[in-house]
Amino acid sequence: MKYYVIAGEASGDLHASNLMKAIAERDASPSFRAWGGDLMEEQGATLVKHYKDLAFMGFIEVLMNIRTILGNIKLCKEDILEYAPDAVILVDYPGFNLRIATFCREQGIPVYYYISPQVWAWKEGRVKRIKQDVTRMLTILPFEKDFYKGHGMEVDFVGHPLLDVIGKEEHSKSLSIETPGKEIIALLPGSRKQEISTMLPVMLEVAKRFPEYEFVVAGAPGQSPSFYEQFKSISDFNIVFGETYALFQKAKAGLVTSGTATLEAALHGMPQAVCYKGSSISYQIAKRLVKIKYISLVNLIMDKEVVRELIQGEMNTDLISKELSSLLDPNGKRQELLKGYAQLKEKLGGGGASGEAATIIVDDLKNKIQN
Structure with a gap:
């Protein structure tokens, strides 16, 4: 069968690739066309199209690039019609993908949202729109099934795909860099240039206060090493690419920009402080629209503050340094945090999300074709 898959960022590329692998194990002759990554x-x-050409962050940034975004949507619709897939699989990335879902429903193409x-x-x-346009919704967070049920929509909870990735990953015991005599603090300033340019300078100011540690930046997929060189004038640091999980295992603690990385760090047991700062206008708009108490997946899933979130004005050198000191102190909040991580793993349950999602999609399509 022919599948058209759309993912708009690095984490979507990861989870979509594992889903595609699982589909290939259940479909004898799959064909994939995609918007995504390596x-x-x-x-x-x-x-x-590669996801690095699709990512725009914040309300103002989206408005500034609206012509490009609308052009991409038009191109995607035309490409879907030409490819004529048996199904379209959408992976997160709602601003783009929900528009495509409506288009596909109008064309009679089944839509599976992973x-x-x-x-x-x-x-x-948007739930009303999702109910109308999406054939099957496959959720990965435990509270989402009840949320949708409250809106009269049955969805499939398949578990969190990170459990599969982390469970199967062959982690290296050492990084490709040497840090003789120093323990490591990991820095994850985001994946987009705009994010990195905002977060990393503040994180590096913190690094100056901890000279006894080696600060290592997890380079983002799609960003070149040369892009990071400009920040070394603030404070020197090492950088690794494609070794984030090994970095999580090796690091004593980390500063992590909100996103999937907060959950990845938790599942690897790395104590962390979550740091985020956007443009003041985008933040004020979001503050009035967003209904959640937390920005990190760890806290959202646990419905309590497990990791400290330092947002906007609180993302400053003094507060981050204070939190990092507590995470590094065995008598500080380190042990309490690790207990919270253990509870998080229990709440997420077992693995197998990619396989479960693939089974639902392939079986559902086969039934449609037979009928």
């Missing part, structure tokens, strides 16, 4: 291409997808948009956080009205 990992999806490695699973045999013909790539139409990793729900965060409609429970804001734009709850």
